[in-house]
Structures are given as C-alpha cells and as structure tokens.
Amino acid sequence: MPIGYWESEHLLAPADLTVIGAGIVGMSTALHYKALHPHDRVRIIERDVLGEGGTTRNAGFACFGGPGEWLDDLETLGQSKWLELIRLRAEGLRALIELLGEKALGLEWSGGWELFAASPSGKKRSDEAGQNLALLNDAVQPLMASILGHLAPNPLDTPALIYSPSRAAQFGAHSCIHLPWEGMLHTGRMVSAFHRALQVADIQCLNGCTASSLEAPSAPDGPWSICTPRGVLESKSIAICTNGFAKEVLPEAEVAPAPNRVLVVRPVQMPPQGAYHIEDGYLYFRTLPDGHVLFGGGRHFGVELPPFPQRDEKAEARWDALLESAAAQWLGPIDSVSHRWTGWLGVGSDREPLIGSTALGLHHAVRMGGMGVAMGCGLGLQLALNISAEGHNKGQR
C-alpha cells in the first residue's frame, strides 16, 4: 500500500531508531534508548498483534538455571563463560525490576527447586550435582548477593544452592536442590507494564507490521530502509530484536527458532508454591495463583513441529501426551488441562546470546534461549547503550 501524505509527513516519518520485534528485548531496548535520547523518534515494528515469540508465552521463571543445566554449560562453555551467563541473567532481572517495578511484574520471590528423579539417570545427575555443589555455590552465591542482594528478601550470605530433602520427599524424588534466589513473575502483567511504559515514553509501536527486508543507506549519512507491507520505513539506526526469527532479516545470525510446548493443568493436589526444574531444565513447572500449575518444556522428547506459523496438530498432541504423562509423574493425578500452546525460543550452538552490530547503524540482540525473561531487559539496556555510543562516535547527537 503506498504511503500517504500524513503518513510520510508524520505518522510514518523517518525514525532515529527503529526496533524490529516487540518482545522483552525490543521493548527494553526502545525504553532504555528513549531514556538516553528523549528527543529522538523511536519506533517499534512488530508483526503480530501482541508478539509471537516467547515474551507473551513463557513460564515466568525469574531464574538463572539450575545445577543440572549449569553442569551442561560448564562442559560446553567453560567456567568463565558459564559464569558470565549467570551474571547476564541476574543483571537482566535487576534491570527488569528497576525498569518496571516488582509489583507491576507480579514478582514473587518464591524460590526455585531442581528435582532429581528416582531413576538411574536422575540419581546419576544428582550425584554429579552433589560432587560439584561447592564449586557451583562458591561461584554463583557472590553474584546473587552483589546483583540481587538489595532486591530479594534473602540475607546476603544465603547460598545459591541448598539441599532440600523434605521437598524431595514431597515429590518422591531422589533428591532436590533449593534455589533461594529464584522468583516467579506474572508474564501477562509484565507485558502490560511494558506497554504502559512505551506509551508514557511516547514510543510508537506499530503492530501487524513485518520487516521483510532491510536496505543499507545509499549515502554515508543516509537512513536505512525497512521494507514492510505498509511501504518503506526509514531509520537512522535499526535494532533487530526478533530472537529466533532473526535470520529472516539478518541471514548471518547463528540462531534458529525452536518450539516449546506448555500446558496448564489442574492437579488433584496442588504442589507447594514455587518454580521447579526437572531433567536439566528441559522440563519445568510452576504454581499459578489460581490453583493451576503451568507445566512445560520437552524439547528433549524429540517431537518435531513444522516451522512457524505452520501447525501439525498430531505432532502437538504427541508432544502434549508426553508432557501430560510427565506432569502426572510429578504432580499426581491431573483433573483437567485448560490450556495448551507453543512458544518459540531462539537457540544456537550454545546458550550464549548474540549481541552486536553487523554494519554502521545495524544492531542486534537475539538468541535468548530459554532465559530471555531473565536476560532480556539487561541485553536491551546494553543494546541501547551500544546504539547510543555509535551515534556519539558519528557525532550525530
């Protein structure tokens, strides 16, 4: 559709920064950038009504992983990169709380628990976690205390990991490790709080607007062109925040979309309040305020779903049957399943996010894995600072 006068002159006038993708990372980037440059025109373009990635469809764990997942990361990344990931998660959570406030996020410092099944593989993993408990604790505890100590209700010397035999017994698990620095937030309220903040900050958000391709400036100081079904939009800088879908506009990004299924179940007996990790984080569940439990994950089941936005209902049903059986194993008999959905992660060869720039004015922060609730706002802050610093160097502002 050709762009009309009022649109080109005002509504869709060239922006200083256009963020592609209205997930946690995109909205955080826009808000942090606008706070640094209140007079700049900041626009977000989002192809869905609300967002189609992970931001409106996640489990709301305000978490840093757990010992099972950490042992994997230690092996693939080594100690310093693994610890850097934990730092990004804790700093991201702090940035999110500072940006929107605990109350608006519906954040509860409920604590988390990693459950190890009374199966041969569960016992083996539990032993490995036990052998490394001191190492993990010594590395993670100071980070939690220094980054979250003033926010979480824990005394500063609270360990990162504590054995909880009573919780293990409640679930018939081989063992259970408590993560006292973890919390749970209300994903819906978090997204609403972002929307309110965008409005207050006078950031334009165009929903139903897909960036189909990007064209580099034709002159050294010229704008980037963003091709959309609404016409070509111009912008001095672009922030690509489309996570798993980034390759569509940034082919060189080493990231792919990966589906994750989630159920909301009503168990006959509610588990104790909290957020739970199982099987190295590939399965997880958390209590909801209304007597339901969100139970999700299962990427390791190996059920293939077609690429977004296609659907294969039979494959979804196979995945859900495996999730329901895992839910019954951990929660006991299930009365009913009220919700089933797929959310999309952005994954790569390891769990490190990708943040950087591929050309002057073209920036990205993508590949949040299963941890974008925790990391996303901090990466949005970093991305806003990067864009701002580039503008400074160019002498634009």
Ligand SMILES: Cc1cc2nc3c(=O)[nH]c(=O)nc-3n(C[C@H](O)[C@H](O)[C@H](O)COP(=O)(O)OP(=O)(O)OC[C@H]3O[C@@H](n4cnc5c(N)ncnc54)[C@H](O)[C@@H]3O)c2cc1C
């Ligand atoms: C089921 C599930 C459970 C999860 N649970 C947790 C959890 O408990 N804790 C945690 O820390 N993390 C969790 N995550 C991960 C977390 O939700 C994500 O890492 C995070 O939301 C990613 O945010 P984002 O802004 O990078 O991307 P997204 O939320 O994926 O947003 C990207 C947006 O870009 C839009 N977009 C894509 N392409 C285009 C285009 N070409 N033009 C315009 N718009 C485009 C999409 O519509 C999408 O809205 C979970 C994820 C899933 C799927």
